[in-house]
Amino acid sequence: MTTHELEQLLMQQPVSLLHRLARGRISRHFRSGKRKLVDLLLQASAENRPGLESDLAALIEEQSPRHQARPVEPPPKPKAPTRPATSPVSARPHRADDHGHHEPPVSLREWLSGIGIPQAQPFVPDAWQVDALARLADTDVVVSVPTGSGKTYVAIEATKRAMQENRTVIYTSPLKALSNTKFTEFSRLFGPGQVGILTGDRREHAQAPLLIMTTEILRNLLYDAAGGEIDVRLDTLGLVIMDESQYLADPERGVVWEETLIFCPSQARLLLLSASIGNPQDIADWLTAIRPNPCALIRHTKRSVPLRAGYLHPNEKLTPLFRTAGIPYGQPHLLHPEAKRLFAEYVEETGASRSR
Ligand SMILES: Nc1ncnc2c1ncn2[C@@H]1O[C@H](COP(=O)(O)OP(=O)(O)OP(=O)(O)O)[C@@H](O)[C@H]1O
Ligand SMILES: [Mg+2]
Structure with missing residues (x-):
C-alpha cells in the first residue's frame, strides 16, 4: 500500500x-x-x-x-422446551440487549469451532518477524506483539546471527522456571555446550556463547563491570534479549530492568520482547534517548491465536462469556446473554449479592 x-x-x-x-x-x-x-x-x-x-x-x-452479523447456525426445530433455563444458546431469541445491540450472539458451537491441531504447513516468517530481524541489524528493537505471535523465532534467529559473528548472547527472563525451560529448549536447538544458565539455583556452562539468566543476575554482572571487575563475557557481548520485558513496569522488580537497560554495554544490541507493554513507543523513545543507537518499535495487535473467554457455571454449563467468539477488542462489557443469565441464576441461588 x-x-x-x-x-x-x-x-x-x-x-x-x-x-x-x-x-x-x-x-x-x-x-x-x-x-x-x-x-x-x-x-x-x-x-x-x-x-x-x-x-x-x-x-x-x-x-x-x-464481522458484526456473524452467520449463526440455523436454530434447532422448535421443541417443547422442558427447561428453558438451559436451552441451547443458539435457540434463544435475539433481542436488543442493554446496550442496544441487535446482532445475534455467537453460539457455543461457533465459539468452540476451529479448536484442534492445525495441519502441518511449511514455516513462513510473518512480515513483522522479518522486519524485526532487519531492524536489529542497525538498531535496538522493542517487539510488542500479542502472546503466541512468535517472538521466540525472532530471538532464535537474532541469536544465530550474533553467534555466527562470535558474539556472546544473553537471554534474560523474569522467572527461574522460564529460564530453565529456555535452557532446555535452546540446548536442544544450539547444542548443549553452546548454552549456559545462571540463576539463583543453577550455574552451568557459564562461559557458553549463549547464556540464559534471570534479569537480576545480568544486572549484578553489569554492576560488577561498572565497578571495574570486567567480565569477559561482557567484552564480547553482541545481543541482550529481554523476554517478558513488561516487567520494566513492575512496582518492585521494575528497577532491575531499568538498571540493566541503563548499564547494558553500548556495543550490544537490545531486543525487548513483550506481549503486554501498554506504551511501547515510550519505551522505544526512552531507549533511543539513553543509548547511542536508535531503538525501533515493532508492534501489532492482531492475534494469530484468538483468545476465547468462556464462563463455566458450577452446574457445568459452559457458555461464551462475550457476544463474540474472540475477546472483543475495546468492548469487554458486551456480555453474552446466556452468561448474564447464568450469573443472575448463580446470584439467586447463592445469595452472592446479599453477602457483598
Ligand atoms: N510465522 C509463523 N507462522 C506460523 N507459526 C509460527 C510463526 N512464528 C511462530 N510460530 C509458532 O507460534 C507458536 C508461538 O510462538 P512463541 O512461543 O514464539 O510465541 P510468543 O510470541 O513468544 O508468545 P508468548 O507471549 O506467549 O511468550 C509456536 O508454536 C511457534 O512455532
Ligand atoms: Mg514467548
Whole structure:
C-alpha cells in the first residue's frame, strides 16, 4: 500500500476507529481532529508501517457488517422446551440487549469451532518477524506483539546471527522456571555446550556463547563491570534479549530492568520482547534517548491465536462469556446473554449479592 493509499483509507474511517488505532502510538490523540489524527498516524507509521497496516485491517474487519452479523447456525426445530433455563444458546431469541445491540450472539458451537491441531504447513516468517530481524541489524528493537505471535523465532534467529559473528548472547527472563525451560529448549536447538544458565539455583556452562539468566543476575554482572571487575563475557557481548520485558513496569522488580537497560554495554544490541507493554513507543523513545543507537518499535495487535473467554457455571454449563467468539477488542462489557443469565441464576441461588 502506498502512503497515498494509506492516507485515503484512513480518511475513509470513522474518527472512533482512528482513535483506537492511535492508542499507544500517539499521546493525547483525543485532542486531535480527524485530519490532524490521520497526519499523526501517517507520521507514526514511519516507525512501523506493517504493524499499523495490520492493526488498521483488523479494526476495519471488526467493524465490517460480516464481522458484526456473524452467520449463526440455523436454530434447532422448535421443541417443547422442558427447561428453558438451559436451552441451547443458539435457540434463544435475539433481542436488543442493554446496550442496544441487535446482532445475534455467537453460539457455543461457533465459539468452540476451529479448536484442534492445525495441519502441518511449511514455516513462513510473518512480515513483522522479518522486519524485526532487519531492524536489529542497525538498531535496538522493542517487539510488542500479542502472546503466541512468535517472538521466540525472532530471538532464535537474532541469536544465530550474533553467534555466527562470535558474539556472546544473553537471554534474560523474569522467572527461574522460564529460564530453565529456555535452557532446555535452546540446548536442544544450539547444542548443549553452546548454552549456559545462571540463576539463583543453577550455574552451568557459564562461559557458553549463549547464556540464559534471570534479569537480576545480568544486572549484578553489569554492576560488577561498572565497578571495574570486567567480565569477559561482557567484552564480547553482541545481543541482550529481554523476554517478558513488561516487567520494566513492575512496582518492585521494575528497577532491575531499568538498571540493566541503563548499564547494558553500548556495543550490544537490545531486543525487548513483550506481549503486554501498554506504551511501547515510550519505551522505544526512552531507549533511543539513553543509548547511542536508535531503538525501533515493532508492534501489532492482531492475534494469530484468538483468545476465547468462556464462563463455566458450577452446574457445568459452559457458555461464551462475550457476544463474540474472540475477546472483543475495546468492548469487554458486551456480555453474552446466556452468561448474564447464568450469573443472575448463580446470584439467586447463592445469595452472592446479599453477602457483598
Ligand atoms: N510465522 C509463523 N507462522 C506460523 N507459526 C509460527 C510463526 N512464528 C511462530 N510460530 C509458532 O507460534 C507458536 C508461538 O510462538 P512463541 O512461543 O514464539 O510465541 P510468543 O510470541 O513468544 O508468545 P508468548 O507471549 O506467549 O511468550 C509456536 O508454536 C511457534 O512455532
Ligand atoms: Mg514467548
